[in-house]
Amino acid sequence: MPKVFECKMCGECCKGQGGIRTTLEEIEQMAKYLKMDKARFMADFVRRENGFYYIKEKERDGQLVCVFLQDNGGCAVHPCKPLPCKLWPYWKGILSSEIDWRALMDVCKGFNPKVSFEEFVKEGMKEREKILGNRQDERRYL
Ligand code: SF4
Ligand code: SF4
Numbered sequence: 001m002p003k004v005f006e007c008k009m010c011g012e013c014c015k016g017q018g019g020i021r022t023t024l025e026e027i028e029q030m031a032k033y034l035k036m037d038k039a040r041f042m043a044d045f046v047r048r049e050n051g052f053y054y055i056k057e058k059e060r061d062g063q064l065v066c067v068f069l070q071d072n073g074g075c076a077v078h079p080c081k082p083l084p085c086k087l088w089p090y091w092k093g094i095l096s097s098e099i100d101w102r103a104l105m106d107v108c109k110g111f112n113p114k115v116s117f118e119e120f121v122k123e124g125m126k127e128r129e130k131i132l133g134n135r136q137d138e139r140r141y142l
Contacts, residue, residue, distance in 0.1 A: 083135070
């Protein structure tokens with residue numbers, strides 16, 4: 001079966017006011033990965049809003065981008081990036097809307113327009129199981 005999705009590393013999805021939600025557990029993993037003290041990591045890279053933690057943005061070429069987006073389109077914390085990034089593009093909202101899935105092809109070249117929405121959903125559900133495991137809380141909002 002052809003791949004339903006393959007990231008082209010363009011970095012487009014890491015631009016803008018990201019709103020990438022994270023958790024204390026992930027913060028600890030990312031700080032460790034970057035060999036940083038947790039308090040320093042939080043001060044530099046994390047914003048707290050409405051009781052949740054979010055990754056901060058930085059300005060690049062007059063545009064807001066995720067603070068971890070590298071110049072080559074890669075992610076500075078790739079192996080331990082926050083769950084929304086790990087799950088992309090298999091978010092509930094995308095798996096439940098063929099219209100959104102189709103519309104997202106304009107901004108993300110990773111989607112394969114030659115596969116059907118049903119194939120995308122089937123693969124997405126499998127990937128979600130692998131990534132989410134027993135993280136029940138995140139299943140609800142992602
Ligand atoms: S926009 Fe799509 S192809 Fe580009 S980096 Fe993000 S996931 Fe990959
Ligand atoms: S954490 Fe990494 S994958 Fe997620 S938005 Fe930032 S740069 Fe992109």
